[in-house]
Amino acid sequence: MDNTPAEPKSLEWALVLGSSSGFGAATAAALAExxxxxxxxxxxxxxxxxxxxxxxxxxIEAAGRKYIPFNMNAANPDRxxxxxxxxxxxxxxxxFRVILHSLAFGTLKPYITEAVEDGITPANMDMTLDVMxxxxxxxxxxxxxxxxxxxxxxxxxxxxxxSHRIIPTYGAVSAAKAALESHIRQLAAEFATSGITANAIxxxxxxxxxxxxxPGSDRIVEGALSRNPSKRLTVPNDIANFISLLxxxxxxxxxxxxxxIFVDGGEDIMG
Numbered sequence: 003m004d005n006t007p008a009e010p011k012s013l014e015w016a017l018v019l020g021s022s023s024g025f026g027a028a029t030a031a032a033l034a035e036x037x038x039x040x041x042x043x044x045x046x047x048x049x050x051x052x053x054x055x056x057x058x059x060x061x062i063e064a065a066g067r068k069y070i071p072f073n074m075n076a077a078n079p080d081r082x083x084x085x086x087x088x089x090x091x092x093x094x095x096x097x098f099r100v101i102l103h104s105l106a107f108g109t110l111k112p113y114i115t116e117a118v119e120d121g122i123t124p125a126n127m128d129m130t131l132d133v134m135x136x137x138x139x140x141x142x143x144x145x146x147x148x149x150x151x152x153x154x155x156x157x158x159x160x161x162x163x164x165s166h167r168i169i170p171t172y173g174a175v176s177a178a179k180a181a182l183e184s185h186i187r188q189l190a191a192e193f194a195t196s197g198i199t200a201n202a203i204x205x206x207x208x209x210x211x212x213x214x215x216x217p218g219s220d221r222i223v224e225g226a227l228s229r230n231p232s233k234r235l236t237v238p239n240d241i242a243n244f245i246s247l248l249x250x251x252x253x254x255x256x257x258x259x260x261x262x263i264f265v266d267g268g269e270d271i272m273g
Contacts (some may be wrong), residue, residue: 007149010097015040016249017089019076019141020104022047024210025160027054028238029102029245030069031061036246039099040068042089044076046107076105077133082144090148097150100249103138103159103182106212108175127174134178139185153197156255158245159186161202161262163270171217183262190260199259203245206236206266232267241265 016033020026021043033039041062047055055071062069070092074081108130115121138159145151164172165179182202189200207226213219226235244265248255264270 007147007151009152010093010149011095012097013099013152013154014038014096015042015089015093015098016100016102017042017044017098017141017145018100018102018104019044019137020102020106020160021045021058021071022055024054024104024106024208024212025205025238025241026102026104027058028242029104031058031065032239032242032246033100033249034062034065034067034069036243037099037249038065038067039249040093041070042092043069043071044085045071045073046075047073076141077129077137079140082141086141086144086148086150090150093150097152098145098155100245101142101145101151101155101157102245103141103157105133105137106160106210107133108178110171110175110216111173112171113173122174127177130174131178131181134175135181135185138182139189142189151196151198154251154256155198156249157186157189157193157198157200158248159183159200159202160241161204163204163207165204165262169216169222186262187260194259197256199255201248201259202262203241204262204264204266204270205241206230206264206269208236208238208241210238226269229272230267230269231272232269234267236266236269240267 016039018026018030021030022045030041030043034041059069072085109126111122159182161179161183164176165183186200186202
C-alpha cells in the first residue's frame with residue numbers, strides 16, 4: 003500500500019513559526035505582499051509583549067491575503083497537532099509553499115560556573131534544542147503527513163553565526179543552531195525527489211528583540227558594524243525580501259537545497 007500523502011491541489015499558504023516580531027513578522031508580511039501567499043502565523047505572545055503583530059496583520063490584509071494566527075507554544079506536540087488540523091481545514095486542499103522556522107526562545111546561561119544554580123541545566127539544554135532546532139522536524143513531519151507539502155514547497159530555518167562561532171552565554175543556542183543546520187541538510191536529502199527544498203538562512207547581526215536578550219548585545223552590534231563590509235547591520239526586511247524572492251514560482255530556486263545561505267552583506271566572510 004502506498005502511504006505517500008496526497009499532493010495539495012495548490013500551494014497558496016505560508017506557515018511562519020515565530021511570526022510576532024523580528025524575521026518572522028517581516029517575512030510573513032513580505033510573503034503576502036511580494037509572493038501573494040496567505041499566512042498562518044504561530045507565535046507565543048503575552049498581553050504585555052511589544053511586538054509587530056498588529057502591523058504584520060494589517061500589512062497582510064492590506065495585500066488582500068488571509069492571516070490566521072495561532073498564539074501557542076510551538077514546541078507542544080498536542081497543540082501542534084490541533085493547530086495543523088485546523089490549518090488543513092482552513093486551507094481547504096491547498097498547501098504550504100513556504101514553512102519558515104524562526105523560533106527564538108532558549109536559555110542564555112554559561113556552561114561552567116562556581117554555583118550550580120548559575121549554570122545551564124539538562125532541562126535548559128533540552129528545552130533550547132527542542133524549541134530552536136528539533137521542533138522544525140516535528141512541524142515538517144506533521145505538515146507532510148497531512149498532505150500540506152508538495153512539489154514546489156520551500157522550507158527555511160533561521161540560523162546564525164553562533165552555529166560556528168563562540169558568543170558568551172550562547173552555548174545552548176549555538177548548539178541548537180548547529181543542530182538546526184543539520185536538520186535542514188537531512189530534510190533536503192530526504193525530500194529531494196519530492197521537489198521540496200530546505201535551506202537555512204544565516205542573517206547578519208540584526209537588532210531584534212531576540213538579540214537584545216543576549217547579554218552584551220551592544221558589543222555584538224558594535225563588532226558587526228565594524229566588521230561588515232556593507233557598513234550596516236542586517237535588517238529583518240533583508241531576510242524577508244530574500245525568502246520572498248525564493249518563494250516565487252519560476253525563481254530558479256528548485257535546485258537550491260541543503261544549504262546555509264548567508265544573507266548578511268558580507269559580514270561572515272570578514273571573520
